[in-house]
Amino acid sequence: MEFFETDRLIARTWTLDDAESAFLMYGNPVVMRYLGANGAAATIPSIEAMRERLQQNLDKYATDPELHGYVWAALERKSDGVLVGTTLLKPIPFSDEIPATDIEVGWHLIPEYWGNGYATESGRGAIDYGFQKLGLSEIHSVAYAENAASIKVMDRLGLRHLGKTSIYYNVEVEHFVITRDEWER
Numbered sequence: 001m002e003f004f005e006t007d008r009l010i011a012r013t014w015t016l017d018d019a020e021s022a023f024l025m026y027g028n029p030v031v032m033r034y035l036g037a038n039g040a041a042a043t044i045p046s047i048e049a050m051r052e053r054l055q056q057n058l059d060k061y062a063t064d065p066e067l068h069g070y071v072w073a074a075l076e077r078k079s080d081g082v083l084v085g086t087t088l089l090k091p092i093p094f095s096d097e098i099p100a101t102d103i104e105v106g107w108h109l110i111p112e113y114w115g116n117g118y119a120t121e122s123g124r125g126a127i128d129y130g131f132q133k134l135g136l137s138e139i140h141s142v143a144y145a146e147n148a149a150s151i152k153v154m155d156r157l158g159l160r161h162l163g164k165t166s167i168y169y170n171v172e173v174e175h176f177v178i179t180r181d182e183w184e185r
């Protein structure tokens with residue numbers, strides 16, 4: 001299923017055939033260092049483990065009512081079909097088990113494809129999708145203060161910096177938001 005298209009990218013559902021490409025992100029500690037609570041997202045050890053993780057996530061997005069309808073997309077480059085990364089638009093976990101109600105946009109790219117504007121482009125597509133297709137009224141984004149590359153994406157997209165917060169993921173992160181009115185201005 002296709003979620004949305006941008007000039008250079010198609011955001012579509014992941015498949016198990018993407019395991020090798022996904023492993024170039026989630027098997028790489030350089031990509032993983034700012035992911036997960038306290039940077040503790042475990043690097044995936046093998047392509048086989050990556051395939052299992054993709055299956056688990058596909059099942060989760062298909063069955064978990066809290067995630068249903070949200071975006072966990074593989075980003076395919078239109079010019080050659082290469083998978084360059086992922087974009088997400090999903091409920092953001094609150095700290096201490098409080099059920100999530102805010103929606104976050106996020107991006108991960110295979111390092112080979114950094115520096116081309118793909119995260120910004122896919123982020124723009126995901127935000128459009130959230131406001132136009134899902135009818136959201138605001139979209140959040142968070143990153144560790146040290147994650148300069150991700151914070152630059154938020155700045156390029158025009159997200160508003162609210163400062164530091166600890167209300168999500170049980171960690172302290174920089175918190176950005178944009179309302180539908182601000183986006184459409």
Ligand SMILES: CC(C)(COP(=O)(O)OP(=O)(O)OC[C@H]1O[C@@H](n2cnc3c(N)ncnc32)[C@H](O)[C@@H]1OP(=O)(O)O)[C@@H](O)C(=O)NCCC(=O)NCCS
Nearest residue numbers: 031034107108109114115116117118119120142143149150
């Ligand atoms: C965060 C991450 C996705 C950012 O990747 P990125 O390639 O820097 O971001 P973009 O795709 O938006 O590309 C922007 C860069 O490409 C350049 N660029 C080239 N062509 C461009 C274009 N057409 N449009 C916009 N930028 C372009 C920009 O100048 C910028 O480079 P700079 O940072 O040196 O100024 C990447 O670092 C990553 O995958 N990190 C690991 C996962 C992660 O931490 N994700 C975020 C969790 S909060």
